[in-house]
Amino acid sequence: MPLEENAPSGGDRQAIEFSTLSMRPRRPGFENRFLDRRPRRLTASANSDGDRDRPPSRSRTLTSDFNPVTLLIGSGTVTVTGTGSGWEYNTPRMRILLVATKTPWPPIDGGRLVLLNTIDGLRDAGHRVTLIAPVDGRFLDVELVRQNLEGRCEVHLPPAATRGAIRSLVQAEVSRTPVTIIRHSLERVHRTVERVIADEQFDVVHAEQQQAFAGSQPARRAGIPVVLRAQNVESALWTFASRYRSAFLKAFFRREAAKLAAWESECCRQADATIALTRFDACALRKLAGPKARVENVEAPFVGQLEAGRTSLEGDPAVVILASRKWLPNRDAVWRFVGEAWPRVHQVLPSARLHVFGISKSVDRSPGVSWHPAPEKSTDAFPSGAVVAIPSRHPTGVPMKCLEAWARGLPVVGSPEAAEQLEAEDGREMLVASGSEHFARAMVMLHENPGLKDRLIDGGREALKQRHDPAKVVAKLENVYHQAMSKP
Numbered sequence: 001m002p003l004e005e006n007a008p009s010g011g012d013r014q015a016i017e018f019s020t021l022s023m024r025p026r027r028p029g030f031e032n033r034f035l036d037r038r039p040r041r042l043t044a045s046a047n048s049d050g051d052r053d054r055p056p057s058r059s060r061t062l063t064s065d066f067n068p069v070t071l072l073i074g075s076g077t078v079t080v081t082g083t084g085s086g087w088e089y090n091t092p093r094m095r096i097l098l099v100a101t102k103t104p105w106p107p108i109d110g111g112r113l114v115l116l117n118t119i120d121g122l123r124d125a126g127h128r129v130t131l132i133a134p135v136d137g138r139f140l141d142v143e144l145v146r147q148n149l150e151g152r153c154e155v156h157l158p159p160a161a162t163r164g165a166i167r168s169l170v171q172a173e174v175s176r177t178p179v180t181i182i183r184h185s186l187e188r189v190h191r192t193v194e195r196v197i198a199d200e201q202f203d204v205v206h207a208e209q210q211q212a213f214a215g216s217q218p219a220r221r222a223g224i225p226v227v228l229r230a231q232n233v234e235s236a237l238w239t240f241a242s243r244y245r246s247a248f249l250k251a252f253f254r255r256e257a258a259k260l261a262a263w264e265s266e267c268c269r270q271a272d273a274t275i276a277l278t279r280f281d282a283c284a285l286r287k288l289a290g291p292k293a294r295v296e297n298v299e300a301p302f303v304g305q306l307e308a309g310r311t312s313l314e315g316d317p318a319v320v321i322l323a324s325r326k327w328l329p330n331r332d333a334v335w336r337f338v339g340e341a342w343p344r345v346h347q348v349l350p351s352a353r354l355h356v357f358g359i360s361k362s363v364d365r366s367p368g369v370s371w372h373p374a375p376e377k378s379t380d381a382f383p384s385g386a387v388v389a390i391p392s393r394h395p396t397g398v399p400m401k402c403l404e405a406w407a408r409g410l411p412v413v414g415s416p417e418a419a420e421q422l423e424a425e426d427g428r429e430m431l432v433a434s435g436s437e438h439f440a441r442a443m444v445m446l447h448e449n450p451g452l453k454d455r456l457i458d459g460g461r462e463a464l465k466q467r468h469d470p471a472k473v474v475a476k477l478e479n480v481y482h483q484a485m486s487k488p
Contacts, residue, residue: 093126094481095201097224099193099216100133100208101184103140103157105148108374109324110400111231114277115208117301119153121470122477129153130200132192132215134160156196158188178259180234184211194218204481210234210260213267220270225484228271229298232397233284235261237329240394244328261288268293272484275477277398278421284396294487296480301473302403304464308386308410309379314370315353317447318386319345320410322401323358329394333415334359337391338366341439348440349447354389357381382408387446389439390414397421402430403468406460411453413442422463427452429459 104116122129131149135142135157142157149155165183172179197219205219205226216226235257242253268274268289275298276282282297289295313320323334334356342354346368353368357380360373375381382388388405392415399418406412412430419425419432426432431442446453 093128094203094478095128096122096130096204096206096481097193097196097202097219098129098131098153098206098208099189099212099219100131101211101215103133103135103145103149104131105145106140110398111209113400114231114300114398116152117303117470118473118477119149121301121474123152124470125474125478130156130196130202132156132158132189132196134158134186134189136161156192158186158192160186160188172259176259178234178256178263180238180256180260181211181214181263185214189215190218197222197224204484206481207271210264210267213271225272225481225487226270227273227275227480227484228267229275229277230264230281230285231277233264233276233281233288235264235288236284236396237394240396241329244332265289265293268295272487273480275480278396279423280420281396294483296476296483298476298480299467299473300398300400300403301470302400302464302468303407304461304469305409306404306407307379308408309377309381309383311380311383313353313355313383313386315355315368316351317349317443318383319352319354319389319443320381320383320386321354321356321389321391322381323356325359330392331359333391333393337389337439338369341391341433341436342366342369344436344440345443348444352443352447355381355386378404379408382410384409386410387443388412390418391439393417402460403464406457406464409457409461411446411456412460413439413446423467424463425459428456429463430456 098115098119100115102112104112104119107113107116119129119131129152131153133156135145137159138161142159146155146157168179168182171177172182175182193215202219202224205216205224207213207216207226207228209231210228213226213228220226238253238257238260242250242257245253264285265288268285269292272294274285274289274293274295276285276295277298277300279297282295286293286295312318321334321337324330338354338356343366345352345354350368353370355370355372357372358374359371372381382405388401388410390399390402390412392399395417398421399414402412402414402418402422402424406429413433414424414430416432416434419430422429424430424432431445433439433442446456
């Protein structure tokens with residue numbers, strides 16, 4: 001049901017177009033009623049209402065000469081009744097069960113941050129979200145996680161840890177299932193999903209990442225539509241990561257990548273809809289899954305403006321990189337930048353200093369480089385006046401650090417891969433650099449041209465507004481959810 005914003009003048013009014021929908025019955029008592037299946041246009045003035053037992057709905061009084069139509073969608077009805085000026089239109093908000101492999105709080109990595117921003121956006125749009133995610137109490141305070149998610153969503157946090165590596169490897173060999181899927185297929189999560197869907201009604205299940213799709217199987221068996229959101233193309237990540245392994249591990253990673261490609265293909269075909277965060281990932285998943293899979297591109301949500309950090313870093317300019325010890329491709333990109341690109345930058349800009357966050361105890365003694373632990377607050381790594389460098393080369397996913405840099409008003413110098421993932425243009429949202437000389441030239445341009453820095457900041461924030469605005473992203477999510485609910 002697309003809502004068009006070309007409202008006629010004279011009050012708070014909207015033009016609403018009903019298109020033909022075929023809702024899938026999911027439980028006894030759920031049916032579809034169409035008195036007239038023709039597309040229709042209605043004019044409405046909007047207000048909101050709700051009650052304690054269901055998510056708030058949108059109620060509109062309509063003016064139309066069309067015949068009435070009543071649609072039953074999810075946990076409520078969309079009803080158009082009456083004649084002349086007495087039409088009423090009610091759209092219920094959705095009840096969404098979100099199954100994940102990790103909690104969105106604390107948002108210490110890009111995947112958690114995407115999930116947290118998504119939950120906040122759905123909540124702000126009035127939807128009721130129930131989250132099921134395992135928590136390993138050895139590393140996270142369960143009650144602290146629960147407190148920080150309170151008010152955002154209803155939370156179920158089954159205590160569980162991923163399976164051990166050796167056990168997972170043996171089971172993966174026997175079952176021919178990818179080892180990363182084995183590690184995250186947790187019985188306690190599975191049982192929690194079964195219990196929750198038995199106690200409550202949901203309109204749609206959102207499985208966050210391919211590893212969580214297995215945990216959503218009880219919902220599929222109950223007839224609830226399942227939407228898979230793939231933050232990355234996992235098979236592409238494993239293929240890329242194989243480059244950084246020894247000869248023995250290289251063969252293992254490539255074999256796992258092939259198994260993951262088959263797994264992803266099957267997941268996309270089984271899901272009622274699949275969401276990719278970038279246009280390139282969507283194309284890759286369509287290619288893997290074939291024409292029968294429904295794959296949509298819905299960008300990662302991110303607010304348009306945040307304050308930069310107030311603590312200054314040494315250097316003119318101070319250049320920031322966020323690193324990861326665990327993710328080898330990221331770590332390799334950082335080492336290559338420090339060893340190859342930074343010496344050239346420091347040669348042409350002796351006053352510049354590189355600050356690497358996420359690796360605190362390095363034996364490296366490169367001139368002009370400071371090593372820091374992972375920041376306690378994200379503002380520490382995004383201080384006012386700094387330049388953010390993103391030399392990552394992996395071919396899938398979204399560099400959330402770039403979105404945060406844009407929101408905090410910092411210019412970005414990034415690799416061609418980072419620019420491609422974000423559909424960013426060189427000189428508009430970021431400066432694109434592919435090698436040592438390019439990075440050095442970009443840093444000099446930013447240092448000598450304050451106007452360029454301002455244009456990049458404005459361009460980054462405009463990209464957030466156009467492509468990553470939470471309200472726009474949630475509208476796209478709603479559309480995908482409704483497509484999944486209407487799939488025959």
